[in-house]
Amino acid sequence: MQILTNHTPASTPIPGIDHVTVAGSGTGLRHLSVWKQSMAPGNATPPHRHTCEEVVLCIRGIGELHAEGRIERFIAGQTIVIPASVDHQLISVGPEPLETIAAFSMTPVLTTSPQGEVLALPWES
Amino acid sequence: MQILTNHTPASTPIPGIDHVTVAGSGTGLRHLSVWKQSMAPGNATPPHRHTCEEVVLCIRGIGELHAEGRIERFIAGQTIVIPASVDHQLISVGPEPLETIAAFSMTPVLTTSPQGEVLALPWES
Numbered sequence: 001m002q003i004l005t006n007h008t009p010a011s012t013p014i015p016g017i018d019h020v021t022v023a024g025s026g027t028g029l030r031h032l033s034v035w036k037q038s039m040a041p042g043n044a045t046p047p048h049r050h051t052c053e054e055v056v057l058c059i060r061g062i063g064e065l066h067a068e069g070r071i072e073r074f075i076a077g078q079t080i081v082i083p084a085s086v087d088h089q090l091i092s093v094g095p096e097p098l099e100t101i102a103a104f105s106m107t108p109v110l111t112t113s114p115q116g117e118v119l120a121l122p123w124e125s
Numbered sequence: 126m127q128i129l130t131n132h133t134p135a136s137t138p139i140p141g142i143d144h145v146t147v148a149g150s151g152t153g154l155r156h157l158s159v160w161k162q163s164m165a166p167g168n169a170t171p172p173h174r175h176t177c178e179e180v181v182l183c184i185r186g187i188g189e190l191h192a193e194g195r196i197e198r199f200i201a202g203q204t205i206v207i208p209a210s211v212d213h214q215l216i217s218v219g220p221e222p223l224e225t226i227a228a229f230s231m232t233p234v235l236t237t238s239p240q241g242e243v244l245a246l247p248w249e250s
Contacts, residue, residue, distance in 0.1 A: 001192045001211055004204045007182075023180045023206045031156070031230035032178045034204070053157045055148045057132075057226065067126045079129045079159070081148045086126055101182065103228035105156035 002027060009038045013122040016043025016092070024107040026124045033107040033125055038099045039063075039092040047089040047114050052106035054082040059101060062094030087114045127152060134163045138247040141168025141217070149232040151249045158232040158250055163224045164188075164217040172214040172239050177231035179207040184226060187219030212239045 009018035024033035065072045067088040092098035109125040134143035149158035182204050190197045192213040217223035234250040
């Protein structure tokens with residue numbers, strides 16, 4: 001049992017994406033990761049998929065979800081449920097940063113391109 | 126892929142605890158649940174354990190964690206990491222409601238008493 005204090009996303013090698021892994025394999029978990037991210041306006045994740053389930057809570061800002069051939073907008077207070085192995089991309093489309101909390105059903109989180117190539121994340125996931 | 130909008134915790138049969146299951150088996154997940162709760166000042170969960178891992182993000186308020194023979198205080202911005210099968214109890218000890226987001230590595234979330242008796246949760250977990 002641990003009480004953790006470090007939860008401020010910090011800049012990463014991915015342009016416009018600040019990240020902190022709140023909890024995961026680095027804090028002793030085996031089946032669960034929780035991330036916080038902030039994405040500057042106009043920035044985006046690459047298209048990608050995970051081999052696990054993901055729930056993304058939008059805390060602030062406006063985002064676009066590109067997945068399954070559709071584009072859907074989401075705002076603070078909404079949540080995205082992403083089944084395992086579904087390609088998706090998130091884009092920060094509002095005037096303020098897009099802030100999210102994401103939970104994953106595995107740790108570390110395996111992330112691949114839509115072509116199945118493993119994407120090396122620049123953080124302990 | 127779903128974008129969900131209903132995230133306001135509502136009153137439950139457990140005194141002082143408002144709850145909403147943000148995502149879980151009811152939204153098609155198999156290995157992940159996310160809850161939001163608000164606990165009125167002076168209220169508490171019963172002592173309990175889950176058969177899965179749990180991460181609790183404190184969004185607002187002040188809480189006490191009773192676990193492993195210790196009492197620790199936590200505040201908004203802090204996070205609790207709870208391994209599987211560890212007994213714990215959360216108490217809202219501040220002047221305002223204790224608001225939390227919790228992620229679990231299973232769905233539905235199996236909850237038992239410290240004696241191992243299954244606790245029937247009054248919500249779809």
